[in-house]
Amino acid sequence: MADKPYRPATLLVHQGRDRDPATGASTVPIYQASTYHHAGGASAQYDYARSGNPSREQVEEAIALLEGGVRGFAYASGMAAIGSALSLLKSGDHLVASAALYGGSWRFITGVLPQQGITVSLVDTTDTRAVETAITPQTRALFLETPSNPLFQVTDLRAMVAIARQKNLITLLDNTFMTPLMQRPLDLGIDISIHSATKFLGGHSDILAGLVATADTGLGKRLKYFQNAFGAVLSPFDSFLLSRGIKTLKVRLEAAQATAQQLAERLASHPAVARVWFPGLADFPGRALHFSQASGAGAVLSFELQEDAQVARLLNAVELPIIAPSLGGVETILTHCWSMSHAAIPIEDKLRQGISKKLLRISVGLEDIEDLWEDLERGLS
Numbered sequence: 001m002a003d004k005p006y007r008p009a010t011l012l013v014h015q016g017r018d019r020d021p022a023t024g025a026s027t028v029p030i031y032q033a034s035t036y037h038h039a040g041g042a043s044a045q046y047d048y049a050r051s052g053n054p055s056r057e058q059v060e061e062a063i064a065l066l067e068g069g070v071r072g073f074a075y076a077s078g079m080a081a082i083g084s085a086l087s088l089l090k091s092g093d094h095l096v097a098s099a100a101l102y103g104g105s106w107r108f109i110t111g112v113l114p115q116q117g118i119t120v121s122l123v124d125t126t127d128t129r130a131v132e133t134a135i136t137p138q139t140r141a142l143f144l145e146t147p148s149n150p151l152f153q154v155t156d157l158r159a160m161v162a163i164a165r166q167k168n169l170i171t172l173l174d175n176t177f178m179t180p181l182m183q184r185p186l187d188l189g190i191d192i193s194i195h196s197a198t199k200f201l202g203g204h205s206d207i208l209a210g211l212v213a214t215a216d217t218g219l220g221k222r223l224k225y226f227q228n229a230f231g232a233v234l235s236p237f238d239s240f241l242l243s244r245g246i247k248t249l250k251v252r253l254e255a256a257q258a259t260a261q262q263l264a265e266r267l268a269s270h271p272a273v274a275r276v277w278f279p280g281l282a283d284f285p286g287r288a289l290h291f292s293q294a295s296g297a298g299a300v301l302s303f304e305l306q307e308d309a310q311v312a313r314l315l316n317a318v319e320l321p322i323i324a325p326s327l328g329g330v331e332t333i334l335t336h337c338w339s340m341s342h343a344a345i346p347i348e349d350k351l352r353q354g355i356s357k358k359l360l361r362i363s364v365g366l367e368d369i370e371d372l373w374e375d376l377e378r379g380l381s
């Protein structure tokens, strides 16, 4: 079915291999095996599970199809996906990356890459001129995140692709917040789309997983080489859970997005709230650009309270959300970015990025909107 141009909802459910070729079972089994018999000494389709496993290949084919790519790869976490994709860089290379990055990406890019002899410039990628200025003769890649987390700064992907093509750079985009349902970066010319599948794709806060897709056959071969060499592959069991999560992505994300829209509007008019960031709000600054490259606002929003002291009161009062550094689950997740998702980022950098102690992020789940609102309102009053 990989050759037919099915629409996203269909691809989510069928994923390229929706039944077990060996038995016709309705789901691809958890192939819990580390190695494969070499009949007569010859290696057949499968050889050793780090190099290939049917359970993992199902989600790898799924992400390639969903992103409109030719190859997909599954890793043990989003960070393993990011680290493996950035293995494309070598000592002496220079990377330009968005300054507003997920905390773990920030840690990897500023803490690990320099140790490998790769220099890094963090720039405000919403400023196209700043990106051009940061590029040196050694620059080999652009690492982007849009909308950024937690303040939803929007980077112009078409402009980034134009610069990258002119300078012969590899473009990588962390597409975790939008998922391939709402943003298809490979269609816009981005080379590599990366996901923390721990979030919306898995969708149930029960696995860590990372996915990568590319539409470039040459890059696909190199990514395959690094995936096997590095070895941070997704386990058969977690591949099964991820495949199961992906099947319901559309209904989950659309329902959560509708609730997020209403919560954003209600929060924006609540007196205890100073400001709300959500691309679905009519007066959101990056709205037009965001909707020129994405088809939805997503299901995550951020808001800033009027006073520091309100944060502790809210976190103590709410009952429904899990208070944690994650997003994209069926349950609503409330994050204090300062101390959780962005804890790895030094205070000065957080403040420069506009992340204050009064900032909270909500990943909206599938609860009833009125229950969520009553819970939040109690915490805000």
Ligand SMILES: *Cc1c(COP(=O)(O)O)cnc(C)c1O
Residues within 6 Å of the ligand: 077, 078, 079, 080, 102, 104, 105, 149, 174, 176, 177, 195, 196, 197, 198, 199, 208, 209, 210
């Ligand atoms: C969570 C997250 C990551 C890291 O993924 P893990 O699965 O936690 O390793 C990377 N990017 C973004 C945007 C994330 O939200």
